[in-house]
């Protein structure tokens with residue numbers, strides 16, 4: 169009978185990045201997904217690697233900054249292994265903020281600086297800043313993760329819904345609707361489907377394809393963000409909605425986002441919409457991820473990455489792989505402990 173060292177439930181960016189990290193460390197890994205691997209939040213994201221966004225909670229900042237630092241090498245290895253590009257861009261972000269008090273990584277821009285950097289951009293009286301942040305195309309990044317995992321011989325099985333993960337004599341038994349598997353350890357990477365206290369937070373977005381290139385940097389404004397891709401398409405996002413597992417795309421929400429973006433980039437108003445979609449971010453009550461061991465020996469959680477799961481994938485993989493090996497976490501993860509919620513309800 170085939171055996172594994174670790175079974176991962178959920179083949180999104182968190183689960184597959186962890187599988188690659190564990191496999192590189194010599195472990196045999198099985199990944200189970202209830203649907204098509206990679207088809208949920210991780211393919212639906214914008215791909216801003218916004219480590220310095222003032223909205224990022226202070227407790228998350230060290231993890232976000234470390235993961236942003238790891239990203240170039242993470243992409244280099246993935247692109248080499250998968251033999252494909254993921255549109256990793258290092259142009260930086262222009263941030264229009266509602267306040268002039270910002271983290272030190274924000275460099276203030278004059279009107280002249282702004283015109284020079286982005287001639288098509290219109291400001292509406294916001295303090296403007298440049299931030300050295302990168303971006304990536306999450307759809308391509310997810311495909312590259314799956315291709316790299318496949319080439320590395322990692323077994324990823326779709327349409328295997330995990331219904332429970334419980335202790336057994338050899339470690340953890342992972343039960344699906346059709347099968348049972350055992351391994352020394354297991355990790356819950358089921359994103360918005362990880363169960364209480366994780367809940368889905370819907371985001372709608374769209375792509376437009378302007379006739380000419382009108383933006384090089386990522387734009388972050390108070391009510392909208394705009395992310396250019398190297399192909400010329402431009403992503404506009406996103407809503408944050410608490411509507412359960414509903415992924416319906418609402419045309420008026422999409423038009424609202426387009427109007428908000430066209431306020432800053434007037435050419436966008438006439439650009440054709442080429443795609444619109446919705447994804448479900450894994451939210452938590454305190455907006456922080458859940459990373460660490462559970463009360464069940466051998467069972468870990470890596471979930472609840474909310475708005476930053478693409479950014480946080482490399483550091484989460486490194487931390488959880490280290491925990492599974494029994495070592496100390498390379499960064500403090502006490503703020504992300506699964507126990508913080510059981511303590512609240514006890």
Ligand SMILES: Cc1cc2nc3c(=O)[nH]c(=O)nc-3n(C[C@H](O)[C@H](O)[C@H](O)COP(=O)(O)OP(=O)(O)OC[C@H]3O[C@@H](n4cnc5c(N)ncnc54)[C@H](O)[C@@H]3O)c2cc1C
Pocket residue numbers: 177178179180181182183200201202203204205206207208209210211212213214215216217218328329330331357358359360361362370371372373405406446447448449450470471472473474475476477478479480
């Ligand atoms: C509109 C939008 C914009 C975003 N923009 C950004 C951004 O700019 N930057 C950023 O860093 N992050 C962004 N995010 C957040 C990011 O997408 C998520 O935090 C991240 O994708 C979460 O990854 P995951 O692997 O945990 O979840 P997912 O990608 O959702 O993967 C979870 C997987 O678990 C599977 N699953 C569910 N139930 C079961 C089960 N019972 N058994 C087995 N498998 C199961 C699902 O099928 C799915 O494949 C955005 C998200 C959205 C929706």
